[in-house]
Amino acid sequence: MKQSPELELIQANMMPGALSAHGFIGQDSRKLADILHTDAKSLEKTGITKEALAEKMQELTDYGMRGLGTPMPVDDIFEVEVGDYRGKLPCPFKDNAKIDKRQTVVRRLDTGVIIRWTDLNIHMIKEHGFFEGYGSVYRLDPVELARFLGIA
Numbered sequence: 001m002k003q004s005p006e007l008e009l010i011q012a013n014m015m016p017g018a019l020s021a022h023g024f025i026g027q028d029s030r031k032l033a034d035i036l037h038t039d040a041k042s043l044e045k046t047g048i049t050k051e052a053l054a055e056k057m058q059e060l061t062d063y064g065m066r067g068l069g070t071p072m073p074v075d076d077i078f079e080v081e082v083g084d085y086r087g088k089l090p091c092p093f094k095d096n097a098k099i100d101k102r103q104t105v106v107r108r109l110d111t112g113v114i115i116r117w118t119d120l121n122i123h124m125i126k127e128h129g130f131f132e133g134y135g136s137v138y139r140l141d142p143v144e145l146a147r148f149l150g151i152a
């Protein structure tokens, strides 16, 4: 897929060491335009919107924050633990958004499966439909994520 010069610049921002030590692309050799397109297509098949995913993630993070570092049970389905606030990180999409640096770890009590995300993940999913590249530290598969959250 052809990539606009703007996405080209954004992708450069996503490389390791630009905005964050690990970056957001991982071992993915695809263009950002292709990464966005492929994830949008697979999410489309679930019938779930990126906004609905982000909303559920935010809800769990908000619950987790009440635990102040202690795991919090949510709805008898999840256990949520939110780490310390560690400053702010600019969004690589150049929208002037500065996002809190904070990690949420969520465990499903029925399966034991654990998924973690950052506040920046939530923002990038909601606003940009970006789930990070293959092999990236915080890569989230949109379909797995929707199932994990119990909304697909």
Ligand SMILES: [Zn+2]
Pocket (backbone or CB within 6 Å): 091, 092, 093, 094, 095, 097, 123, 124, 127, 128
């Ligand atoms: Zn953004």
